[in-house]
Amino acid sequence: MAAPADRPPFARPYVGRFAPSPTGALHAGSLVAALASWLDARAQRGRWLVRIEDVDTPRCVPGADHHILSQLADCGLLPDEPPLWQSTRGQAYAAALASLQARALAYPCGCSRRDIAAALAAQGHVHQRFAERPYPGTCRDGLHGKAARAWRLHTVVDGRAAAVAWHDRRLGAQRQDVAEAVGDFVLWRADGLWSYQLAVVVDDAAQGVTHIVRGADLADNTARQIHLQQLLGLPRPIYLHTPLVLGADGHKLSKQNGAAALDTRSPLPALRAAAARLGLPELPATTRDDWLAQACAAWALSWPNRTAPMASSSVLPNEDATP
Numbered sequence: 448m449a450a451p452a453d454r455p456p457f458a459r460p461y462v463g464r465f466a467p468s469p470t471g472a473l474h475a476g477s478l479v480a481a482l483a484s485w486l487d488a489r490a491q492r493g494r495w496l497v498r499i500e501d502v503d504t505p506r507c508v509p510g511a512d513h514h515i516l517s518q519l520a521d522c523g524l525l526p527d528e529p530p531l532w533q534s535t536r537g538q539a540y541a542a543a544l545a546s547l548q549a550r551a552l553a554y555p556c557g558c559s560r561r562d563i564a565a566a567l568a569a570q571g572h573v574h575q576r577f578a579e580r581p582y583p584g585t586c587r588d589g590l591h592g593k594a595a596r597a598w599r600l601h602t603v604v605d606g607r608a609a610a611v612a613w614h615d616r617r618l619g620a621q622r623q624d625v626a627e628a629v630g631d632f633v634l635w636r637a638d639g640l641w642s643y644q645l646a647v648v649v650d651d652a653a654q655g656v657t658h659i660v661r662g663a664d665l666a667d668n669t670a671r672q673i674h675l676q677q678l679l680g681l682p683r684p685i686y687l688h689t690p691l692v693l694g695a696d697g698h699k700l701s702k703q704n705g706a707a708a709l710d711t712r713s714p715l716p717a718l719r720a721a722a723a724r725l726g727l728p729e730l731p732a733t734t735r736d737d738w739l740a741q742a743c744a745a746w747a748l749s750w751p752n753r754t755a756p757m758a759s760s761s762v763l764p765n766e767d768a769t770p
C-alpha cells in the first residue's frame with residue numbers, strides 16, 4: 448500500500464522548474480536539464496519557473512545568474528514568473544529548521560571534517576573517492592562539550608532508519624537507506640550557510656513545484672529530499688533525472704573538466720545537441736521557435752505524462768507509454 452505521500456499530486460496543476468547554480472555560464476550539460484524541464488512543462492501545458500540556487504555564496508560567480516537567464520532567453524526558454532533567488536529566502540529556511548528543531552528532528556553537531564573522518568576510520572569505514580562520507584552520528588546524543596558548528600537532520604526517527612523508495616520516470620524504481628548511505632545530513636552548515644537539501648525542499652514546496660526534471664547527478668540527493676519533505680509535511684513531486692553530458696575525463700561535464708560556455712546567439716545547434724542527448728529525433732525546423740514547437744511534440748510522444756507509479760523497475764523512454 449502506498450502511503451499518502453507516495454501518491455503523485457494529481458490535484459495540483461503542473462509546475463516545473465530549472466534551478467541552476469550561478470557558478471558559471473550555461474554549458475552543454477546544464478542546457479540538457481533546462482531544455483528537458485521546459486519541454487516537460489510545455490508538453491503538459493504546465494508552468495515553468497527558474498530558480499537561481501545561490502545559497503552556496505562562495506561558489507557563486509558575480510553576474511553568472513543574469514548571464515544564465517539571458518542564455519535561456521536566447522534559447523527561447525522563458526519562465527512564466529520572475530526568477531526566484533535563494534539568497535532572498537533565508538527566513539523561509541530558518542522557519543523550516545525551527546520547525547524541525549521544535550520537534551527534536553534536528554540537532555547541533557560540533558564535528559569538523561577531520562573529526563568525522565577519524566570517527567569513520569575508527570568504525571572501520573573505508574572511504575571511496577567521490578563517495579558520500581556518511582556522518583557517523585557522533586553528536587546525535589549531545590555535543591560532548593564541543594561547540595555547535597552545524598545542524599543535522601535525524602535519519603533515524605522513532606527508532607526507524609529512513610529508507611526511501613521512490614519512482615523516477617526514466618530510472619524506474621529507486622531506493623536508498625538514507626541513514627546508512629549518508630547518515631544524519633546537514634541543514635545549516637558550519638560556514639553559516641543553508642544546505643542545498645533544505646533550500647531545495649523548502650523552495651519546491653513554496654513554489655508549488657509538482658514535477659522535478661533535472662540532471663542524473665542529482666538523483667542520489669532525492670531520497671534525502673523526500674525524507675525532509677516527509678518530516679516537514681510537504682508534498683512529494685514527481686521526478687525525472689535526465690542523462691548527463693560527460694566530459695573528456697568521463698565525469699559529468701562541468702567547468703572543471705572543460706565545459707565551454709554555450710554561445711547562444713544562434714541557439715539551434717546547442718538545442719539540437721541537447722535534444723539528441725534526451726533521445727529526441729532530429730527535427731526539420733530551421734528556426735528556433737519552430738524547432739521548440741516540434742521538440743515539444745516529440746517530447747510529448749517520448750515522455751507522456753506519467754502520474755502513476757510504474758510496476759516495472761527499469762524503463763526506456765519509448766517504452767514509457769501509458770496505455
Ligand SMILES: [Zn+2]
Nearest residue numbers: 556557558586
Ligand atoms: Zn557531530
